[in-house]
Amino acid sequence: MAVLAIDIGGTKCAVALTDASGDILTSEVAPTPSGGDAETLWRALWSLIETTVGAEPVDGVGVGCGGPMTWPDGVVAPLNMPGWRDGFPVVARLRERFPGVPVRIHNDAIALAAAEHWKGAGQGVDDMIGMVVSTGVGGGLILGGRLINGGTGNAGHIGHIVVDPAGPPCGCGGNGCLEAVARGPALAAWAVEQGWVPGTPAAGPVNPELSEREAAALYRENARATGRQLATDAAAGDQIAVAAMNRAGWALGLAIASATHLCDVDLVTIGGGLSQSGPLLFEPLEETLRTHARMGFSSRVRVVPAALGQEAGLIGAAALIVGGDRYWSP
Amino acid sequence: MAVLAIDIGGTKCAVALTDASGDILTSEVAPTPSGGDAETLWRALWSLIETTVGAEPVDGVGVGCGGPMTWPDGVVAPLNMPGWRDGFPVVARLRERFPGVPVRIHNDAIALAAAEHWKGAGQGVDDMIGMVVSTGVGGGLILGGRLINGGTGNAGHIGHIVVDPAGPPCGCGGNGCLEAVARGPALAAWAVEQGWVPGTPAAGPVNPELSEREAAALYRENARATGRQLATDAAAGDQIAVAAMNRAGWALGLAIASATHLCDVDLVTIGGGLSQSGPLLFEPLEETLRTHARMGFSSRVRVVPAALGQEAGLIGAAALIVGGDRYWSP
Structure with a gap:
């Protein structure tokens, strides 16, 4: 076949x-x-x-x-x-x-989400959400071992759980959605507003022979205010970039707590560019999640990186x- | 049988x-x-x-x-x-x-929720949430025409979707849950904080032969700061009670928007004491819901009172x- x-x-x-x-x-x-x-x-x-x-x-x-x-x-x-x-x-x-x-x-x-359930981090789990955090925030819902379609095939839109009713406008027409806060471009825009200069020397010089000033100039020329750059700068210790990752983790933790209460899932897998950031994203995510998911059943939920690649x-x-x-x- | x-x-x-x-x-x-x-x-x-x-x-x-x-x-x-x-x-x-x-x-x-799907307002609907808004806020989830259990039989806990991350503490151990805001006792407590006096003459005298002062005394003797009294006073035009119902409607509208995005449901039924309040609850609920549920699929969701009684x-x-x-x- x-x-x-x-x-x-x-x-x-x-x-x-x-x-x-x-x-x-x-x-x-x-x-x-x-x-x-x-x-x-x-x-x-x-x-x-x-x-x-x-x-x-x-x-x-x-x-x-x-x-x-x-x-x-x-x-x-x-x-x-x-x-x-x-x-x-x-x-x-x-x-x-x-x-x-x-x-x-x-x-x-x-x-x-189906792939992660079938052959990835969700193998053997009956109730899970497979998420993607990248340019957008999306997902798919597996409950009782089956992919959930919803009324129009749109179940899984976890990116449009409202995490901050007073939050930024969202592409969906609403505001304060998880996606409006945690999608890469929104995070980068938020960081720039806070004074983030993408690729500043806080990330460390690319070439130790350059002066600090030369390195800074080089960074600024090559850096762009993207989610990817933000993750790079956060990993290098840029405090505003770290704050942006905290913000993403907070929003993700809130939405996952709410989704877990509604759907009683055992597992959430997170793939996509931002999920590559490791503890910089997952630690603040866990902190918020554990603050809100405290009932016997919801405190069981595990959040892990997606296991499958390209x-x-x-x-x-x-x-x-x-x-x-x-x-x-x- | x-x-x-x-x-x-x-x-x-x-x-x-x-x-x-x-x-x-x-x-x-x-x-x-x-x-x-x-x-x-x-x-x-x-x-x-x-x-x-x-x-x-x-x-x-x-x-x-x-x-x-x-x-x-x-x-x-x-x-x-x-x-x-x-x-x-x-x-x-x-x-x-x-x-x-x-x-x-x-x-x-x-x-x-199963009852409403089987014989109530949800007959013939494959994807719905059946809610109860009363002393607590609970629910059950029907997707693809089947009751969803979740990993431990706890799916449907819509009352613990977080609607206000800075909101009041919840009995679940978290804070800002829909239930923490919209359960009857929480609404009544909020209204009292705002200056609500349960059963004040704004609700209109019980007996037109009583003086305003006599009626007020009678009301205060018999009134208690409950969700039921709040609904009565709101219906009679008490402005703080109306504000409390607006608050409940806002929280419900937010949680229903989020739940609709995640589960792509066609219908939400609301039963329980507070749902008897009619437009006082459903109008602010609809206003918030329509502000947030704007995607093609989510704007279809209908919210109706539960059809079955005791x-x-x-x-x-x-x-x-x-x-x-x-x-x-x-």
Whole structure:
């Protein structure tokens, strides 16, 4: 059995063939054409698929894609793919090319949660949330050993738990959401407001032969106010960057406490760029979580880094096909 | 088929026989002995059961009981039943008396959610939360048409979503939980702090022949700073009481927005004393909810009063037996 797994993102698209146990047999990655119209984006994806599949017969197609989308019919309008912003029928197109086999899609964060449950840090856990903390904050919900869809396939939006009713505006139209506080760009913007200068010598000189002043100039030239830079600077001891990571940990801890009370999960996995920061993120997260999750059942929850790497999206896409009704019950 | 349905609360216990469709054939209610020890409480319950069941054979026993409890084995330690606070094996006791038939238990708020889904305002809805707003704030979660248990049978604790990180301490050990803000006694305490005098003439004289002063004295004698009185005074136009209801609506709206984003529910039902307040509660709730639940999927959520009355707890208890795996999948 061969499964075609597709992971569609605003920066890159990845395509793989997997076997029935989700092991990747062959895969291809290519940058997503920026600024392409709907058909340009489709042709680029199709070319990647053809290269990967070749003459191999395919028994099913699983897709993870940035939201929003209509689900389960899979008309996608990813926020970061302008060419598809008006809605592109990616599932219908794939069905034309792969007639007679199942074609299934879910939000990319949900695919990552399915992957962590199936083959990652959540193996053997029946009740968990798989999170991604990066440019956005997303997630997927597994309860009773099954992926939860919700009424419209949108369950898992933990990034829009309100953590600070008086907090910053959110892209969703509300304000004070976890995502509005803890997404990389929001954290970086908050740090800049507090006086953070990305890549200042507090991070230590790149070249010990440079004077402090030369090093500072070099840093400023190369540094950008991004979540990644913020994590780098926090690791190097920049106090404002550390405060920003504390802020992210606080917001995550609050949202995870609330989610644990509502869903009685045993485990939360956190993937995405910011989760690479280790104790700088997880320590303040734990501190807030343990302050709020104090009932017998909720104090049990564990929060761990996601275990799967770059291929998690492909593994989650394959899970929609070969995971049985655990991951697909529209 | 006859089902024995049992609803155990700190104030009263109710017992019924229902048929396979959950219709109540006969029922009995009695006050819960206050201050009784473990066996006194059990004897009072057992006496109620014997009166109800008589010589009728029973095909299953469903129980709703205040939490916390170990689940599904049903050693209960209800917060408001001191005699059982150390843990009482109510399911094991019932199994001794009703050998060979299923004996099943859930938290009382979860039983109410099951009842609303089965026969109340949630009929035909696959994804919903059934809430109770009263002395506490509880709930139960139905997703994909099935009652969600969570890892320990505690899913549905919406009352412990954090709505105000700087808010009042909560009985759970945390602070700023929905329950800490919106439970009746907390609202009443808040209103008293703001200067509320329960049952003041702003509520209008009980007897138009009394002078304003006589009426005021009469009110003060009879009024107590309870959630019920607060709702009465708010309905009569007392501005502090109205502000307290606004506060409850705000907290509920925030928690429901967060829960809707996480679980993608279509419907939230609200029962319990405070839900009787109509627009005084639901208008501020809607205002806050619509401010925060703005994504395509979350703006669909509807919030309605629970449809079932006093018998909801018994219907939910019966659902554990006759609802198939929709309501029982430990």
